[in-house]
Amino acid sequence: MSYQKDVSEFMNLGEQKISSNLTLKNDQVKLYMNLIKEEFEETLKAFNEDDLVELADGLADMVWVIMGMCNSTGINFDKVWTEVRASNMSKFVDGKFVKNESGKILKPEGYFKPNISKALGL
Numbered sequence: 001m002s003y004q005k006d007v008s009e010f011m012n013l014g015e016q017k018i019s020s021n022l023t024l025k026n027d028q029v030k031l032y033m034n035l036i037k038e039e040f041e042e043t044l045k046a047f048n049e050d051d052l053v054e055l056a057d058g059l060a061d062m063v064w065v066i067m068g069m070c071n072s073t074g075i076n077f078d079k080v081w082t083e084v085r086a087s088n089m090s091k092f093v094d095g096k097f098v099k100n101e102s103g104k105i106l107k108p109e110g111y112f113k114p115n116i117s118k119a120l121g122l
């Protein structure tokens with residue numbers, strides 16, 4: 001299963017463009033950026049209203065429109081994810097980690113940034 005492929009199927013049916021090259025210059029990119037904002041606001045509203053059902057719906061909708069943005073811009077999300085995952089996992093050193101008071105796992109010495117340009121093939 002691939003979220004990006006699911007959304008590709010939807011976009012093909014809806015006659016939206018799936019970009020095969022990296023681009024930020026088309027109206028569909030603007031559409032998806034607006035949809036991401038809209039879905040984020042719905043998700044935030046659900047969170048503030050303690051509505052778990054609407055929160056789950058909002059989270060899935062956000063993933064959906066984010067995948068739509070990736071398809072519109074030609075971003076291969078799996079490749080970017082692989083880089084981000086490797087970077088995040090580098091926050092654990094021999095299974096050890098440091099958290100701040102809010103529970104965020106902090107960057108230790110030896111942490112490496114994701115190489116997003118590489119993931120994009122740039």
Ligand SMILES: [Mg+2]
Nearest residue numbers: 039042058061
């Ligand atoms: Mg929604």
